[in-house]
Amino acid sequence: MQLAPTLTREDAAGGAAAQRAPLALEIFASAAPKRLLQVQSISEWAPRMIGPYCQCTSAFGRCLAAGSLGLVPHTMELEGDALAQTRRALENAAATVAALDGGRFGVGRGAQLLVYVALEAHIVPIESEVRRWLKDRGLDTVESLLLFVQIGTLPMGAIVEVQLEVDQVEPIATLSWVESIRESIRESIREEGSHGLRLECAAIFADPQSSAADHSNLDTATRLKASIGTVQCLVCADNAARLSLNEIGVVLASALRTLRDRLTLKGLVLAGEAGGGAHIRCFYEPDVEAAPGEGEPAFAQRLEDALRGAAREALGQCTAVALPVHRVAHLHARIAVQLVCVCAFEPEQGDD
Secondary structure, eight states: OOOOOOBBBHHHHHHHGGGGGOOBBBOOOOSSSOOOEESSOSSSSSSSOSSSSSEEETTTTTTEEEEEOOOOOTTTTSSSHHHHHHHHHHHHHHHHHHHHTTTTTTTTOOOOEEEESSSSGGGGHHHHHHHHHHTTTTTGGGGGGEEEEEEEOOOOGEEEEEEEESSSSSSEEEEEEEOOOOOOHHHHTTTTOTTTTTEEEEEEEEOOTTSSSTTTTTHHHHHEEEEEEEEEEEEOOOOSOOOOHHHHHHHHHHHHHHHHHHHHHTTTTGGGGTOEEEEEEEEEEEEGGOOOOTTTTOOOHHHHHOOOOOHHHHHHHEEEEEEEEEEEESEEEEHHHHHHHHEOOOTTOOOO
């Protein structure tokens, strides 16, 4: 499995001018063949594409559905209210995944849902509807990573958009923990910082040896030794002060060490120790953004640098992109960090 570099502001346009480019491009690449789904005509089961993209991509045991709106497939019109659009968007995403996944989406699979909401007033009812839908599907919150962000404007004037990623195999590890910054660490970096700074973390890693996995395109070595995982860390604080990038870096590095130790108990080694890497996607609220000092780069670039530096020990070389949103819709959370990484699986002696 390869994680292709993400084009950040500098990569996309080059040099200082690139910092002003409103572009972030994420690329998913696989050493094994990928399968793609494009719905190009009116149908009863899923909306057709509204742009030049694939609605679903499947590779190495993971299906990634593009952002789905609450469009009625045969009319290509949005459903009525927020709850109706939410249900329709979720069903549209599930239909495209099921078409590429052989209909196996459901109980026992890890799922990641990123939900974009246009208006703050709709966040609570939409979150309740999403959780109800997951429960009806047999996907409890332990096996699902959920993130809700408010971004203001969505395509076609939609109220909600959902982006679904589903593992085609059962998870080998589902973890959750809280990582707090110790008082001694705060003193060591000599910053006043934010009171109660902590990361609320969760992670899902798929089982590369699962009998449910489609290994038809993979050799034995690849089948046994690689697994994709998703880690989500919500940066929370008890006050409204600006967050210290140094403190965020310290507590994120500590959280990833905790992750590494827990995965080791399950025979998994993070990619940083196996020569791999990771991609980091970060959403942050505008009130955490401190104005740059003279000669300093923009806040987003400094945040990306802090995230890459914090992850380097555990994950090796990383790419990162930080994007401003109106709100990270989680109690006390002001920054959300999502990491996609590869870990190595060490088979028992005698395995081929």
